[in-house]
Amino acid sequence: MIQSGNNVFTLNGISISNTKGRLRLKYSGLRYGKAIYKELVNQIKEIYYINHVEINSITETILVKYDEVDDTENISDLIEVIDNVVEGFSLDIYKNYVEEKNNELKGKYDTEEASSKKLLARLVFNGTVMLGTKIFGSAPVIPTGKIYDKFLTVPALASLGLTSPLFKTAWDGLVDTKRPNADFLTVTSILASLMLGNSISALTIIALSDIAEFMTAYTVEKTRSSIKDLLNLEHDTTWKIEKDGSINKCSIDKVRKDDLVVIHTGEKICVDGEVVDGEAIVDLSSVSGEYLPVIKKEKEKVFAGGLIKNGTITVKAEKVGDDTVISRIIDLVENSATQQAPIQKYADKFSNYLVPLNLLLSAVVYGVTRNTTKALNMLVIDYSCGIKLSTATAFSASINNSVKNGVLIKGGAFIEQLTLTDTIIFDKTGTITEGKPKIKDTYVDEKYTERELVRYACAAEESSSHPLSYCVLEYGKLLGIEIPKHGVIETVVGRGTYTDVDGEIVRVGNLKFMNENGIYPSKEAIDFASGSTPIYVSYGSDFIGVLSAFDKPRKNIKRAINMMRSNGINEVVMLTGDMKKQAKLVASKVNADSYRAELLPEDKADEILRMKSEGTGVIMVGDGINDAPALSYSNVGISLGSKSTDVAIETSDIVINADDPMMIPRVMGLSNKTMEIVKQNFALVIGINTVGLVLGATSNISVFWSAVMHNMSTIFVVGNSCRVLLDKSLKGVI
Structure with missing residues (x-):
């Protein structure tokens, strides 16, 4: 079994058909291993009593035909032998899964969210229309004397205009999921209000909804701004050769493809390109993970992020490096919906299932009471908006809090995963130790x-x-x-x-x-x-x-590990490429439960996959360079250190821009508090809206006050989530 975020691949065969000399096994996740099917088939065929193998990528099954010999009388033994072969390809299957999922998610969440400025403009317009209606009344713009005069008043037309974006999303929801969504419910309640001639109620529903969205959008925008401030720590410059042969220092964003740039000793390479002149010793550890610097000569490639240790080279730019890296990082974090927490996905799914309930309640209440106001109350008061926002706003506020304190969390999934893991793995050099022998x-x-x-x-x-x-x-x-x-x-x-x-x-x-x-x-x-x-x-x-x-252990590393144990970590493991004697000494100094030494980067990744296959939730802490495979395959990858590179920021799920290991248990503490607030939000939404539904069906409460009650629950949820912004866990204050 391999666990990836919210997904689990069972790499143990499940028998779905078994007849004489013929066995079909199902392996969940096998469809992601198409590239290795040929080799997998060949290896299974090497089992001497198997004479035929077929793989079906659609059903994720392996069909084997075998000779009936004594060794295969026990089917469980045969399955175990095939499982052993399939397990050898688990890393390849997982890599293909990650790549395919990343491609699927590109553009999935590209829909433009309303900015706080647009929402503020909607609120101002809405308020102006309501004020004008109170003063001048709401006569039809073009009186016809027919029933649709109710839709031709200024407030009615304003309501329809403000609601127009929801018509499309409501329709798309019906087409895609074959069920009404929250936007469908909002549109229905607004149209019903207009049909009853209560355009002020329609505007009120829209206004209160926009207030909640404004608070959410503002929180998200502040988070994005904080992320950009964290990543743009310095403005890169380089030396560019002009057309007249002169050399001028300029900002990297002014360098274009095919421009010639000169990089001197001690300077960072800011472009991807080819060396056209000169020779230099280049430290590429931040890019490729190569431990030793390499010599780069003419016609050889260099990459953004490398550091010139000695020499001078002229490079023909093929790609501006740092800007594209930073833009990818910001895009990844902004689209954190691609890394939704399990509880967030559950909330979205649960809230969508509740929408038909409101429609059913509306029909039942009208059938019993014949009161259109009470029926409309059932449409105005719904759980879906509040439940969705109960997770999204809390996670957004948590990410905002973290980036302001030098910690980059790439999505709500990793906040929740931190509270679910029980094992933490440390790299040694530069992570447990200072990296300064x-x-x-x-x-x-x-x-x-x-x-x-x-x-x-x-x-x-x-x-x-x-x-x-x-x-x-x-x-x-x-x-x-x-x-x-x-x-x-x-x-x-x-x-x-x-x-x-x-x-x-x-x-x-x-x-x-x-x-x-x-x-x-x-x-x-x-x-x-x-x-x-x-x-x-x-x-x-x-x-x-x-x-x-x-290389002595970092200050506070032992104390940090003890705090992690109090936060639910049961096992502390150290993985290193160093020799066993050194690993044993360091592991004993920090009270690690176990260690493995003399490992290559791919060995660390394999070790993490092995742990996850046993159902263990794994946090990996490394430097983000040579540990890149291990960081990406863990449930939560954490890069620790003020010298975190672009590779570290891209590979890790959480980047701590400080050398203090105490930040790890502090981030775990912030995650625990965030999840507590999410649970509180659920209780608020369900409690307030349930009371609202009961009052709406049994009392004479107006549509206006039903809308107020419903939207106040949403506003309470957003306000409660904003408490995370004030949390001081990352500052060491409890």
Whole structure:
């Protein structure tokens, strides 16, 4: 079973037909694995007693024909064998599901919502018409002496004009779902009011509805504004080559396709394009997740977000990078309906089912009382608007609160999921730890001194951009070491660096690098380095010593984990690509329940899928770069850190723009409070509208006051949701 947000894929076969030598199994979600059908069929055929396999993508079934041998007498054993094969493709099925769903949702929620300015203008117009009616009356504009004079008064025409957008949505609802929706109910109540000659009631229904929508629209717009403020932290600039050959600094939004831009050492690449001149060492970790910087030359591609560590390149722009990335992020969050929470979908579905109830009540009340006013009350008072807004406004207010405090939540689904998960997984480097390793101790061969060890190490690391190089150089500065003259520094990927000092080769790197060059550190040196990141140093054929680097845990990480446990987290797991000894040490320091080490990014993703297949709700906390697959496959992916990259913001469901791990339990606390308010909103809507329906059917309450009662419940819901805006959970205030 794979759980994705609100969807569950059962990757365990369910037998739907079983005859002699023939078995058909159903796998929910199999339709998303069309690309791997051929390979899946081949692997199932490799089971020696199976002689025929067919996959039906429509029914999501696998048909197998098998020889009746002793090994297949127990059908459950056969199903288990096939399940084992299918399970091997679970990651591919899930990836295809995500991609297909994203394509389906594009444009699904493109309908333009009314802005607060438009709603305010409607309210002003409505109020003006009502005031004019009170002063001048409501005679027909063109008297005909017929029944439809009621629709030709100024307030009646104004009501029809203001209601006109709802006619289309009401009709579309009937066509698409074959059932009336909330807009159909509103249109019906307004038309009924006009037929009864009560145009003021019609305007009142519209006005109160617009007030509730105005409050909702205003909250959403404030949220969008806050998101843009959070993402546009800096205005990117670059150096552009003009047609006359001059170079001018300009804003990135002025760069067009095929323009030439020059990027120097220390500058961020702001376009996607091809290098046409120069050579540079480029850090692409924020884009591709490559740990080591790479050399980029002519005719090679570079991407927005990369950082020039050394050198200068001229790039022909093919795509402006940062603007398109930011626009995608804002679009994703604005269209958060694509990430609706389960409770939000339930509210929408439930409210739609209640609309026919109002129509039925209206008919029953009229049949019993023969009172058109009481029948109309049944149409005016409905649950649907309030129930829908009870979730939408609370989630919007919660997202608004979070972005103002440097936390980006991409939809209501993740607010609810935070309250439903029971396991949290941490990446180690840069998440649990600071990501800034420091030399904590040294081991030196008896023929050398510590200063000589550090002196030679600094020589081979001086121009390297590896994080461990920085900690070696920092340690050299601390000791006041003068770096000796040396030759060109060469890097061996995954091993270390080397250079020439006084005619001898200095090597700095891992144990494998030493052994490959005939240098074998002593057992004492290797034992000394256990539990830390060892940096071995040699000079010529001599082993000099080892520097022990350690990346200490973040401040407050242990306290944050304890708070998460109090918020319902039962298990804390650490996944890392580092060695087992280092992982064990860090896991013990932060009281993690378990850990797995020496993992590749895809291994982390597989581990999360395994947990989800067991029914576990998983939160993944990482840096948003190498952890991208794991972040995207978890129920909730959280990127932690002030240096969150564009990739982190796009991949994660929640982005915390701070280095404080205490923000994680605080976000969980805000989510819990948001869900409490959603439940309160349900109670408010159901309670007030139920009282209104009873009064409307049994008393002489007017349509006007029925409309007031109904819309006041909606306004109460919006007002109650706005309390989330004032919540101080993210500031550490309870």
